[in-house]
Amino acid sequence: MVVTGPSWSLHPKQYRIDVIERLHGVRLSLNHFSGYKVKKEPLEAWILRAFTGSETDDDLILRARGFIFLLIGGHMLPHFSGNLVHVRYLSLLEDFDAIRTYSWGSCVFWFLYRQLCTAALGGARQIGGALVLV
Numbered sequence: 001m002v003v004t005g006p007s008w009s010l011h012p013k014q015y016r017i018d019v020i021e022r023l024h025g026v027r028l029s030l031n032h033f034s035g036y037k038v039k040k041e042p043l044e045a046w047i048l049r050a051f052t053g054s055e056t057d058d059d060l061i062l063r064a065r066g067f068i069f070l071l072i073g074g075h076m077l078p079h080f081s082g083n084l085v086h087v088r089y090l091s092l093l094e095d096f097d098a099i100r101t102y103s104w105g106s107c108v109f110w111f112l113y114r115q116l117c118t119a120a121l122g123g124a125r126q127i128g129g130a131l132v133l134v
Contacts, residue, residue: 013033016038016087017033020090023066023090024046024047024062024065024066024069025059025063026043026046028043034084036087037079037084038084040074044070047070061096064096065093065096069093070085072085075130076108076111078128080128108129108130111129112129112130112131115127
């Protein structure tokens, strides 16, 4: 399966804010972004808040998407800073039913391999990836 999506370099920050609101139900401000990465803290605070019992199925899907987004960017394909998640992963969450069909293990392995190769070639001060697998 080939995963395709929008080129995030073509979209202004406002578009990224709108996509996060549509997919996760939380409105962020411009200061929650660093380039093409979003800070994890505001998303974590929104997703991990207590359930009230009055959530609809759509509310639960929004929170699940947010949790998966943080799982992808925080544990499976983490940025070396540890507190940022790249917005390119948002397009993977557009079709909620398709998320389970993606080859996540291959993706994690490829990302880690790329990070290790970059570090081995020198010049890297930090490394990202699921280093727990090393």
